[in-house]
Amino acid sequence: MFSIDQYAYSNRMRAVHPGERFAFAILTMVICLAFPSTVTQLAILLLMAGVVILWAGIPFRFYLKLMSLPFSFLVVGVVTIAVSLSRNPEPTLQGITVWGVTIGVTDQDLRVAVELFFKSLGAVSCLYFLSLTTPVLEIIAVLKKLRIPVLFIELMSLVYRFIFVLMETADRIYTAQSSRCGYATIKNSYLSMGQLASNLFIKSYHRSRMLFTALESRCYTGELKVLEPHYTVSKVNILIIVVIDLALVVLALNTGGGFVG
Amino acid sequence: MAELILEAQDVEFEYPDGTKALKGVSLSIEKGKKIAILGSNGAGKSTLFLHFNGILRPKRGMVRFAGQDVRYNHSSLMELRKKVGIVFQDPDSQLFSASVLQEISFGPLNLGLTEEQVLQRVQQAMAATGITELQDKPTHALSYGQKKRVSIADILAMEPMVIICDEPTAWLDPKHTIQVMELLNGISRQGTTVILSTHDVDIAYSWADYIFVMSDGRVVGEGIPERVFQDEGLLRQADLAQPWLVEIYHEFKQQGWLAKGVPVPRTKGELLELLKRDTPGQALVVSG
Ligand SMILES: Nc1ncnc2c1ncn2[C@@H]1O[C@H](COP(=O)(O)OP(=O)(O)OP(=O)(O)O)[C@@H](O)[C@H]1O
Numbered sequence A: 001m002f003s004i005d006q007y008a009y010s011n012r013m014r015a016v017h018p019g020e021r022f023a024f025a026i027l028t029m030v031i032c033l034a035f036p037s038t039v040t041q042l043a044i045l046l047l048m049a050g051v052v053i054l055w056a057g058i059p060f061r062f063y064l065k066l067m068s069l070p071f072s073f074l075v076v077g078v079v080t081i082a083v084s085l086s087r088n089p090e091p092t093l094q095g096i097t098v099w100g101v102t103i104g105v106t107d108q109d110l111r112v113a114v115e116l117f118f119k120s121l122g123a124v125s126c127l128y129f130l131s132l133t134t135p136v137l138e139i140i141a142v143l144k145k146l147r148i149p150v151l152f153i154e155l156m157s158l159v160y161r162f163i164f165v166l167m168e169t170a171d172r173i174y175t176a177q178s179s180r181c182g183y184a185t186i187k188n189s190y191l192s193m194g195q196l197a198s199n200l201f202i203k204s205y206h207r208s209r210m211l212f213t214a215l216e217s218r219c220y221t222g223e224l225k226v227l228e229p230h231y232t233v234s235k236v237n238i239l240i241i242v243v244i245d246l247a248l249v250v251l252a253l254n255t256g257g258g259f260v261g
Numbered sequence B: 001m002a003e004l005i006l007e008a009q010d011v012e013f014e015y016p017d018g019t020k021a022l023k024g025v026s027l028s029i030e031k032g033k034k035i036a037i038l039g040s041n042g043a044g045k046s047t048l049f050l051h052f053n054g055i056l057r058p059k060r061g062m063v064r065f066a067g068q069d070v071r072y073n074h075s076s077l078m079e080l081r082k083k084v085g086i087v088f089q090d091p092d093s094q095l096f097s098a099s100v101l102q103e104i105s106f107g108p109l110n111l112g113l114t115e116e117q118v119l120q121r122v123q124q125a126m127a128a129t130g131i132t133e134l135q136d137k138p139t140h141a142l143s144y145g146q147k148k149r150v151s152i153a154d155i156l157a158m159e160p161m162v163i164i165c166d167e168p169t170a171w172l173d174p175k176h177t178i179q180v181m182e183l184l185n186g187i188s189r190q191g192t193t194v195i196l197s198t199h200d201v202d203i204a205y206s207w208a209d210y211i212f213v214m215s216d217g218r219v220v221g222e223g224i225p226e227r228v229f230q231d232e233g234l235l236r237q238a239d240l241a242q243p244w245l246v247e248i249y250h251e252f253k254q255q256g257w258l259a260k261g262v263p264v265p266r267t268k269g270e271l272l273e274l275l276k277r278d279t280p281g282q283a284l285v286v287s288g
């Protein structure tokens, strides 16, 4: 997660308007989810990988590692959909029967499973594109432009800032504990873990009080007003996005029947 | 008499849990001066600071800003907080935004300035604190010293009349300590009153125009640095050490390397100057 954050700030697409990146990711994801076309989903998967690796300059190996995270989840999920266990199988079920129980796949289940697999992977790749190229701050700026309620936006930005403070605090407590053998045995570990959690809670509570005091002393009146950065909209980029997404829609409509079939 | 900017008169304060943090603090701070407040842990420095911009309200006694009693209604407090800024000890509990630029813009925006004015102030504050190159970095990627400078820029951008820094050099390495102290010197030269708390007697001695010593919720001594640091009884009472310059000055005087009646030097440079000037000192320099 922390490397994703680092890449988000240092990738080569920083100069592109965050709204354009946001729109590209979301539009493409909608196409990916809306059409039952496995070819389109594969195309999206490749497209996003290409953009992230070639344009944004994210290392190939890192991207592969990231994609392998949902991959293993998906495989497990998809297998449970595809494979059926039954005592009195329907005639479409093809598989092996052991002690009266049939394990196998039906044609239809298999099709659903494959479609779900590529759909999820495609959608994930769109979200990865967004989070690898766009810092949370810029996503927040876009959401603000979209008139998302202020409360939600402020919460999101505070949570984002304090995740890191919390991690640092936890890290410090952990180091202090382990330097005094806090994690030497299993029993110690449980004890230390509990103390770490309660300490973290108390410290966070204390810190939130301090933060409020500090904000108050800078004339806080209930709204976190900050300067919004200005970005320049690029007509070329918008054109590229429109062309790519239109092409994907055309592809999806022409292969709407799905891949397996 | 010089103009007073902040005054506390018999201020008493008790936290909700019953801790008596201030037990009758009285002090007056002159406009435009560099003030250091010394005192061991728990002496009540931070608590006193929170009284200076109305975050805390004294249980008994009075706080005055520019000769006027502080009033605790919303609009008076906003006015006061525009003029008295506090840089908190721990930057991680002051910095709320993940963007350096947005963080610094928060204070000036609350003053009701236009966006251009705010941007200009933010840029000035960033230039003064030397963090212009950090503006595109997320706050959590900064080092401690960098965060500290952002927290100072936060307040600088509001252009207050008084800047209060709670232990600005705690946990800083020597290089960044010097940088921050120079920054505070620069701010002072612009005419702003600078107040800081510290445990570092050497810094207080060389930097401050005037010193208050706090101990156990009271002001137990005050004066110009040369006087405060030669009062050994006071230093003992407040658990403070003597600055190395003062110690060495006494040592040298005892050895006869400094003539009688020379004033205590305030900086290392002044000490060397004294040694060169005095005849016995010259002997030392030649033979050493
Ligand atoms: N929020 C609080 N609730 C209860 N007691 C507090 C609170 N903050 C401070 N105190 C107590 O008030 C007293 C004065 O604390 P204060 O923080 O003002 O001291 P300080 O001089 O700033 O010390 P330090 O050098 O450690 O920062 C201490 O005894 C402290 O324990």
Ligand SMILES: [Mg+2]
Pocket: B045, B046, B047, B089, B166
């Ligand atoms: Mg303190």
